[in-house]
Amino acid sequence: MERRAYIPQETARRLSLYLRMLRRLRQEKVRIVSSDQIRRFLNVSSVQFRKDLSYFGEFGKRGVGYDVELLAKEIGKILGTDVLHEIILVGVGRLGSALLEYPGFLEFNLKISEAFDRNTRKVGKVCGGVRIRHMRALRQVIKKRNLRIAVLSVPVEFAQEVAEELVSCGIKAILNFAPVNLVLEGDVFVSNADMASELESLVYKLKQKNNNYSLTKKRSIVI
C-alpha cells in the first residue's frame, strides 16, 4: 500500500471524473466495475486509474474489480463531496446567469448560494434559485457566511479589480471565466476557464493535422 507525502495534481483532477462516472454507474444499478471498463468510459488507461487510487488506499478486490457504491463513497470522501460547499458567483451577465442555472455543480455537492452584480436593475431578481445582491453587500456576506470559493464571471475589464476585492474579503479560490490572467497576492487558488483559448487550441491542432505545418522546415524570422 503506497502512500506518498503528496498526490499528483493530475490525479486529483481525474478523481472527479471517476466519481461522476461511478455515480452514473450506480444510477444504472451497476454493482461491480473493473479498471478496464473505466478505461472504455473515460479516456484514462486502466493502469492510470489503479495508480490514482493507490495513493489513497486499496479499494478493489483482486480478480474481481471495484464495488461501485463503496468506491464512489470513498472518492467522495477524498474529494470532500460528502460535505456541501457553498460558492458565490460575481457577475450575473449571460454567462453568469447560465452558471447559476447550471445543474452540473450539484453532482459534486457544490451550490452557488450567493450571487452579486453591480447593475442595480439586476439586484433583487432571482436566478437559479438565488437572489442577486448588489456588490456593496459582497464583503459583509462573505464574512458573515465565511465563504471561501468564488466564480468570477464579470466582464474582462473588471476581472482584475473584482478579483482583488474578493481576495481582500477572504476568498481563497476563484474559478475565473474572464479571458485574462489574474495577478493576485496571497495564498489564493485560481483556475481559468478560458473557453476562447480552449477553442483556439483545437483550431491549432486541426491546423497541424491538416496542412502539416512542418516544424522542421525552418522559417527563420529576423527582426
Add this chain to the structure above:
Amino acid sequence: MERRAYIPQETARRLSLYLRMLRRLRQEKVRIVSSDQIRRFLNVSSVQFRKDLSYFGEFGKRGVGYDVELLAKEIGKILGTDVLHEIILVGVGRLGSALLEYPGFLEFNLKISEAFDRNTRKVGKVCGGVRIRHMRALRQVIKKRNLRIAVLSVPVEFAQEVAEELVSCGIKAILNFAPVNLVLEGDVFVSNADMASELESLVYKLKQKNNNYSLTKKRSIVI
C-alpha cells in the same frame, strides 16, 4: 536555432495566452516587451516563454526584448488566427446563448457562424447575431459550408448522440461543455470544458491546504 519534429502540447496551449497578452499591450501602445515582463502578466516563467518561442524561430533582440507588433503577428500566423475560422454551436440553452454572445472568441478570429437547436420554438430566433436553425439542417449546412469545428452545449443526456452525429457530418473538433466523456470513432479532437469538475478541483485543493494529503509542490498557485 532549435526546431523539433513536433511541438509540446503545452507550448501550443500557451501560445494563445501570449497572443492575447501581446494584443493588449499593442492596444496600450507598448512597442517592446521582455520575457520577464511577460512573466509578471501571465503566470509563465520567462524561460518558459523563450523556450516556447524557440520552437518556431528567433523573434527577439538580445539585450532588448521583443517587438510587440511583430511577435503578435508571428504568433498569430503560427496559431492560424490570421484566417477567420467559422464554428458551429449546437444546443442554444442558457449556456449556448451565453456562448453565442461571448465576445472573447473574436480575439482569435473565431466566429460562431451557425447555431442549431432541436426546439422549434427557438428556431428562427437570432442570438448573438446568428439565426438559430433546426437540427434537421445540421448535415446540409456543415457539408455546404465545409465546417470543421463545433461547440457542443446540449444537455448531458444528448451529448453523446449529438457528438456522433457531428462526427458523421464531418466535424473534426469539438469543444464539449456537457459533463460527460464523449467516446468517438475517427480522427476527431475533443476538448472538455468541464466547469463543475474544475470547480471541484479547486475545492479539493483548498481542502488539502487546510490539512490531510498535500499536492505536489507547485511552481505557482495558478492552475
Add this chain to the structure above:
DNA sequence: ACGTGTGAACCGATTCACAGCA
C-alpha cells in the same frame, strides 16, 4: 485465470546554467 497494486523504467515538459549577441 483474472483483475488489482506498485516499484522501476520511461517520457514529455520545465528549469538550470550558461553561451551568444546588442
Add this chain to the structure above:
DNA sequence: TGCTGTGAATCGGTTCACACGT
C-alpha cells in the same frame, strides 16, 4: 550589462512489467 536562445539536467507524471490475492 541586459536580455535572448538553448543543450543538459531535472522533475512530474505515465506506462511497463510483474507480484499478489481471490
